Amino acid sequence: MVLQASALLNVATPERNxxxxxxxxxxxxxxxxxxxxxxxxxxxxxxxxxADNRRRLKEILFAFQLANLFFEPSTRTSSxxxxxxxxxxxxxxxxxxxxxxxxxxxxxxxxxxxxxxxxVDAIVLRHKDVGSAAKxxxxxxxxxxxxxxxxxEHPTQALLDLYTILREQKRINGLTITLIGDLKRxxxxxxxxxxxxxxxxxxxxxxxxxxxxxxxxxxxxxxSGVPYQEYTDLHEVxxxxxxxxxxxxxxxxxxxxxxxxxxxxxxRIDMAFMAGIKSDAKLMHxxxxxxxxxxxxxxxxxxxxxxxxxNGKFIRMALLAMVLGQA
Amino acid sequence: MVLQASALLNVATPERNxxxxxxxxxxxxxxxxxxxxxxxxxxxxxxxxxADNRRRLKEILFAFQLANLFFEPSTRTSSxxxxxxxxxxxxxxxxxxxxxxxxxxxxxxxxxxxxxxxxVDAIVLRHKDVGSAAKxxxxxxxxxxxxxxxxxEHPTQALLDLYTILREQKRINGLTITLIGDLKRxxxxxxxxxxxxxxxxxxxxxxxxxxxxxxxxxxxxxxSGVPYQEYTDLHEVxxxxxxxxxxxxxxxxxxxxxxxxxxxxxxRIDMAFMAGIKSDAKLMHxxxxxxxxxxxxxxxxxxxxxxxxxNGKFIRMALLAMVLGQA
Amino acid sequence: MVLQASALLNVATPERNxxxxxxxxxxxxxxxxxxxxxxxxxxxxxxxxxADNRRRLKEILFAFQLANLFFEPSTRTSSxxxxxxxxxxxxxxxxxxxxxxxxxxxxxxxxxxxxxxxxVDAIVLRHKDVGSAAKxxxxxxxxxxxxxxxxxEHPTQALLDLYTILREQKRINGLTITLIGDLKRxxxxxxxxxxxxxxxxxxxxxxxxxxxxxxxxxxxxxxSGVPYQEYTDLHEVxxxxxxxxxxxxxxxxxxxxxxxxxxxxxxRIDMAFMAGIKSDAKLMHxxxxxxxxxxxxxxxxxxxxxxxxxNGKFIRMALLAMVLGQA
Numbered sequence: 001m002v003l004q005a006s007a008l009l010n011v012a013t014p015e016r017n018x019x020x021x022x023x024x025x026x027x028x029x030x031x032x033x034x035x036x037x038x039x040x041x042x043x044x045x046x047x048x049x050x051a052d053n054r055r056r057l058k059e060i061l062f063a064f065q066l067a068n069l070f071f072e073p074s075t076r077t078s079s080x081x082x083x084x085x086x087x088x089x090x091x092x093x094x095x096x097x098x099x100x101x102x103x104x105x106x107x108x109x110x111x112x113x114x115x116x117x118x119x120v121d122a123i124v125l126r127h128k129d130v131g132s133a134a135k136x137x138x139x140x141x142x143x144x145x146x147x148x149x150x151x152x153e154h155p156t157q158a159l160l161d162l163y164t165i166l167r168e169q170k171r172i173n174g175l176t177i178t179l180i181g182d183l184k185r186x187x188x189x190x191x192x193x194x195x196x197x198x199x200x201x202x203x204x205x206x207x208x209x210x211x212x213x214x215x216x217x218x219x220x221x222x223x224s225g226v227p228y229q230e231y232t233d234l235h236e237v238x239x240x241x242x243x244x245x246x247x248x249x250x251x252x253x254x255x256x257x258x259x260x261x262x263x264x265x266x267x268r269i270d271m272a273f274m275a276g277i278k279s280d281a282k283l284m285h286x287x288x289x290x291x292x293x294x295x296x297x298x299x300x301x302x303x304x305x306x307x308x309x310x311n312g313k314f315i316r317m318a319l320l321a322m323v324l325g326q327a
Numbered sequence: 328m329v330l331q332a333s334a335l336l337n338v339a340t341p342e343r344n345x346x347x348x349x350x351x352x353x354x355x356x357x358x359x360x361x362x363x364x365x366x367x368x369x370x371x372x373x374x375x376x377x378a379d380n381r382r383r384l385k386e387i388l389f390a391f392q393l394a395n396l397f398f399e400p401s402t403r404t405s406s407x408x409x410x411x412x413x414x415x416x417x418x419x420x421x422x423x424x425x426x427x428x429x430x431x432x433x434x435x436x437x438x439x440x441x442x443x444x445x446x447v448d449a450i451v452l453r454h455k456d457v458g459s460a461a462k463x464x465x466x467x468x469x470x471x472x473x474x475x476x477x478x479x480e481h482p483t484q485a486l487l488d489l490y491t492i493l494r495e496q497k498r499i500n501g502l503t504i505t506l507i508g509d510l511k512r513x514x515x516x517x518x519x520x521x522x523x524x525x526x527x528x529x530x531x532x533x534x535x536x537x538x539x540x541x542x543x544x545x546x547x548x549x550x551s552g553v554p555y556q557e558y559t560d561l562h563e564v565x566x567x568x569x570x571x572x573x574x575x576x577x578x579x580x581x582x583x584x585x586x587x588x589x590x591x592x593x594x595r596i597d598m599a600f601m602a603g604i605k606s607d608a609k610l611m612h613x614x615x616x617x618x619x620x621x622x623x624x625x626x627x628x629x630x631x632x633x634x635x636x637x638n639g640k641f642i643r644m645a646l647l648a649m650v651l652g653q654a
Numbered sequence: 655m656v657l658q659a660s661a662l663l664n665v666a667t668p669e670r671n672x673x674x675x676x677x678x679x680x681x682x683x684x685x686x687x688x689x690x691x692x693x694x695x696x697x698x699x700x701x702x703x704x705a706d707n708r709r710r711l712k713e714i715l716f717a718f719q720l721a722n723l724f725f726e727p728s729t730r731t732s733s734x735x736x737x738x739x740x741x742x743x744x745x746x747x748x749x750x751x752x753x754x755x756x757x758x759x760x761x762x763x764x765x766x767x768x769x770x771x772x773x774v775d776a777i778v779l780r781h782k783d784v785g786s787a788a789k790x791x792x793x794x795x796x797x798x799x800x801x802x803x804x805x806x807e808h809p810t811q812a813l814l815d816l817y818t819i820l821r822e823q824k825r826i827n828g829l830t831i832t833l834i835g836d837l838k839r840x841x842x843x844x845x846x847x848x849x850x851x852x853x854x855x856x857x858x859x860x861x862x863x864x865x866x867x868x869x870x871x872x873x874x875x876x877x878s879g880v881p882y883q884e885y886t887d888l889h890e891v892x893x894x895x896x897x898x899x900x901x902x903x904x905x906x907x908x909x910x911x912x913x914x915x916x917x918x919x920x921x922r923i924d925m926a927f928m929a930g931i932k933s934d935a936k937l938m939h940x941x942x943x944x945x946x947x948x949x950x951x952x953x954x955x956x957x958x959x960x961x962x963x964x965n966g967k968f969i970r971m972a973l974l975a976m977v978l979g980q981a
Contacts, residue, residue, distance in 0.1 A: 054390045055389060055390045057390070058389070058390055062709060062712070063708045063709045063711070063712055063741075065737055065740055065741070067733070075422055075439065075442075076442055079394070079420050079422065079442075079443060079446050080446060082420050082446075083392055083420060083446035083447060086392055086418035086420075087390075087392070091740035093733050093736050093737060093740075094421070094748070095729055095733065107941070107942035107943070107944075110949075110952075111941065111942065111943065111952075112729065114952070114960050115729075115730055115733075115941065115960070115963050116733060117960075118960060118961075118963040118964035118966075118967060119733050119734060119736075119737035119963075119964075119967055120737060287434070287438065287442065288434035288438065289434070289438060290434075295437075298437075298438075298441070306441050306442070306444075306445060307445075309441075309442050309445040309446075310445035310446075312445075313445060313446055381717045382716060382717045384717070385716070385717055402749055402766065402769075403769055406721070406747050406749065406769075406770060406773050407773060409747050409773075410719055410747060410773035410774060413719055413745035413747075414717075414719070421748070614761070614765065614769065615761035615765065616761070616765065617761075622764075625764075625765075625768070633768050633769070633771075633772060634772075636768075636769050636772040636773075637772035637773075639772075640772060640773055
C-alpha cells in the first residue's frame with residue numbers, strides 16, 4: 001500500500017517532474033517541502049513496484065553507471081547507494097578508501113572526480129573535508145551526490161530520516177521530535193533539524209552541556225518560529241515525545257572519564273525507558289549504534305532504526321533516478 | 328554431458344525442490360545424502376546450461392542482490408560467490424576487510440548484518456570467530472551462507488570438495504580417500520570428513536603427531552562405522568589411495584624448526600610421488616597452496632585442484648539459487 | 655559523427671575481424687598499424703552507438719565476466735576497465751590491493767590467476783613486476799590484458815594515447831609530437847614511442863639529463879627512420895609542436911633539491927606557456943598530474959587530458975570485445 005507523501009503532507013508538487021535532472025545534491029537546503037514531498041512520492045512508487053515486480057525497476061537506470069567514491073569508509077552509505085543503483089538496473093564502480101585511490105600518488109580531489117566523470121553518469125562522494133562536495137560539484141558536468149562531507153552535510157540521510165518519520169507516524173505536522181546526543185558536531189542532527197523547520201513540529205534538543213546544539217542552528221530554529229526546548233536529561237521528555245532521534249554521546253568530548261560517567265546514563269535507552277514512552281512513539285538512530293541503545297531494544301516494535309536503513313535505499317533510488325533525469 | 332549425481336550416488340531426492348528456500352547454510356550437517364545429491368544435480372544442470380547458452384542462466388537471479396560480507400580477506404571465496412551470483416544474473420555488494428566496514432567505528436556483527444539485510448536478499452559471511460555465522464543467521468530474516476567462520480565450518484567448501492570427488496571419480500562409494508596435513512585445525516578437512524561419513528568410503532588421515540585429527544572428529548568417524556586409519560607418512564598410502572586431499576603442514580605448529588624439518592618431506596607431493604600413485608587417483612587441495620605440492624604438478628592431468636575451484640562456482644550457483652527459492 | 659580511423663590513417667584492415675579473439679594483450683608490439691586501425695574503428699563504432707542508444711551495447715558482452723586483478727592501486731585504470739565492461743553488459747570481479755588477496759597467505763601470482771580463470775572470461779592484471787603479465791598470460795587459457803607491469807609495458811595506455819592524438823588532430827602522419835618529463839622510467843612514454851614509430855611523425859624528447867630516454871628506445875627510433883631530437887628545455891619546441899605529451903619530472907631522481915629546483919621550471923606548463931603554442935596544438939598527460947601542469951590549464955580548450963581519459967574507456971571496450979571474440 002502506497003503512502004501518498006504529498007497528500008499526507010498536504011503539499012503540492014507542481015512542475016516537479018525531472019526538477020533535479022542533471023543537478024547535484026550538495027545541501028539539504030535544496031529541498032523545500034514541495035521538492036521533498038515529490039522525492040517521497042517517487043520513493044513510495046518504487047517501493048510499491050519493488051514489492052510487486054522488482055524486475056520492472058531494473059529498466060529505469062539500465063545502462064547508467066554510478067561511481068561510489070568514498071574517501072572515508074562507510075559500509076552503510078556505500079552499500080545503500082550501490083543497492084539502490086542495482087535495484088534500478090544500473091552499474092556501480094566502487095572506490096573505497098584511499099588505499100586504492102590514485103590520491104596515494106598525490107592526485108587531488110578535483111582531478112579524481114574529473115577522471116571518474118569520463119566513465120560514469122553520476123558520482124556519490126564521501127569525503128572528510130567540509131565543503132568538498134560543493135567544490136567538486138562546481139567543476140563537474142554530471143550530477144554529484146554528497147554522501148557526507150565531514151562535519152558538513154549529509155543531505156540524503158536527512159531526507160531518509162524525515163521519510164522515516166512520515167512512514168512511522170503517517171504525518172510530520174503536529175509531532176514532537178526529540179534529538180539526543182552529540183548535537184554539537186553531528187551533521188545528521190543539523191541537517192535533519194534544518195529540514196524539519198519547514199513543518200509544524202515541536203523540537204526537543206537533549207544533550208550534555210559540552211555537546212549542545214550550536215548557536216547557528218539555534219538561530220535558524222528561532223527564526224523559523226518552530227517551538228523548541230533544550231534539555232540535559234532525556235527522561236524529562238520521555239512521555240511527551242513522538243519521535244526519539246538518538247545519536248551517540250561521545251566520550252572523547254568530555255574533560256574527564258568522571259564527567260562522562262556522570263552523564264552517560266542520561267543518554268541511554270533500554271527496555272525500562274521504552275516501557276515509559278508513548279505507545280506510538282518511535283525510536284530512530286542513524287547508526288552505527290554502540291551502547292547508547294541497549295541491544296534488547298533492537299526487537300522492540302517501536303524501534304524503527306532498521307526500517308530507517310531500508311527507507312534509505314528507496315530514498316536513494318528516487319534521488320538517483322531524479323538526478324539522472326528518469327523521475 | 329551432464330553427470331546425474333543422484334543416479335550415480337543411487338540416492339533419491341524426493342521433495343527436495345526448493346527445500347532450502349529462505350534457509351541459511353551454516354553447517355555441513357544440514358546436508359544429508361539426499362540434500363547433497365539434489366544440490367549436485369542443480370549444479371550439473373547449471374553447468375550444462377552454462378556450456379550451452381549461458382545467457383539463459385542470467386534470468387534465474389535477475390533483480391536479486393547478494394552481500395559478500397568478508398571480515399577476513401579471501402579472494403578465492405569472495406570471487407567464487409560473486410562469479411556465481413553474476414552468472415545467475417544477480418548483483419553483488421562486496422564488503423571486503425574491516426578497513427571499510429563500519430565495524431571500524433565500533434559496530435558489532437549483528438548490527439552490520441541487520442543493516443545489510445535491508446539492502447540485499449542474501450548474505451555470504453566470512454568471519455574469524457567460530458559460531459559467528461550461526462549467531463548472525465539466527466537474527467536474520469534472509470538467508471545467510473557461512474563462508475568460513477574461523478576454525479569452525481566452511482560448508483560450501485565441503486560440498487564442492489565432495490562434488491569434485493564425484494566428478495573426478497564418477498562415484499563416491501568404494502573410494503579410499505586420504506586427508507593430509509594439518510588435520511587438527513583445518514576446518515575444510517573436518518567438514519569434508521563429516522560429509523563423507525554418510526558414504527561407503529575408507530578414510531586415511533595423514534598428519535604429524537602435533538596436527539592429528541582431533542578426538543571429536545575421530546569419535547564421529549568411529550560412530551559412523553566408516554573404516555579409517557591414521558598415518559604419519561604419506562608414502563604408506565601412496566599406492567592405495569583414490570583421492571588425495573592435501574592441505575598444508577603449518578611450520579608454526581612445531582616446537583622447533585628442526586622438528587618441522589624432520590617431517591616436512593613426508594607431506595610434500597612432487598612429480599616423483601605422482602609417478603607412484605594409482606593411474607586414476609586424483610590430487611585435490613582447497614588452496615592456497617604454498618610448497619606442499621611442487622609447482623610442476625599443477626599441469627599433471629591427475630592434479631584436480633583447479634577443476635575443484637571451478638566446481639566451487641557451480642556449487643555456489645546452485646546454493647544461491649536454492650536459498651533464494653529459485654531451485 | 656564517426657571518425658574513420660582506418661581511412662584517416664590510410665591503413666587497410668583486411669582479415670582483422672576477430673583477430674584478437676582468445677589472445678592476451680601483453681605488449682604494444684602486438685599492434686601493427688592495421689591492427690591498431692582496426693581497434694580504433696571498433697572504438698569509434700562503440701562511441702557512436704553509445705551516443706545514439708547505449709542500451710544496444712549492453713548486449714555485446716552480456717553474460718561475460720572480467721576479473722580486475724590489481725596488485726597495485728590504480729583507480730583510473732581499474733575504473734576504466736570496469737566502466738568499459740559494464741558499458742558492454744558484462745560483469746566485473748574487482749580485486750584491488752594485496753590486503754584482500756590470498757597472496758597475503760603466501761599464494762603466488764600464477765596460482766591466483768589460475769584460480770580466477772575458473773571464474774571469469776578475461777583478466778586485467780596490474781602488477782609491479784616487469785614481465786609478470788607475459789608470465790601469467792603464458793599459463794592461462796583465457797585472455798589476459800596487461801594493465802601495467804611495473805616499468806615494463808602498459809599497452810592499452812599507448813593505444814588510447816595514439817587514439818587521442820588521432821581524434822584531436824584528425825591525423826597522425828605529419829605531426830610533431832613532443833614527449834616531456836621522466837623519459838627514462840616512464841612506461842607510457844616508452845610504449846607510445848614504440849607505437850609511433852610505424853607512422854610518419856617527428857619526435858621530440860624533452861627531459862633533464864638524469865631522465866633521458868634510454869638507449870634501447872633511442873636505438874629503435876633510429877632504426878625506424880623516424881626523425882627525432884633530444885632537448886632539455888621545453889621552450890625550444892614550444893612553437894613547433896603539434897602534440898605535447900607531458901609526464902612528471904620526478905624529484906627523487908635528482909641528486910639534490912638544488913639540482914631539481916634548477917630544472918623544474920623547464921618542465922612546467924602554465925597559461926603563459928599555452929599562450930605561446932600553435933593554435934591547434936594539444937596537451938596530453940597520462941595522469942595523475944601533480945604540479946607539472948598548472949591547474950588553471952585544465953579548462954583550456956587545447957588541454958586534452960580528460961578527453962584522453964574518456965577515450966580510454968572506448969579503447970578498452972574495443973579491446974575487451976576483441977579478446978572475447980565479439981569484435
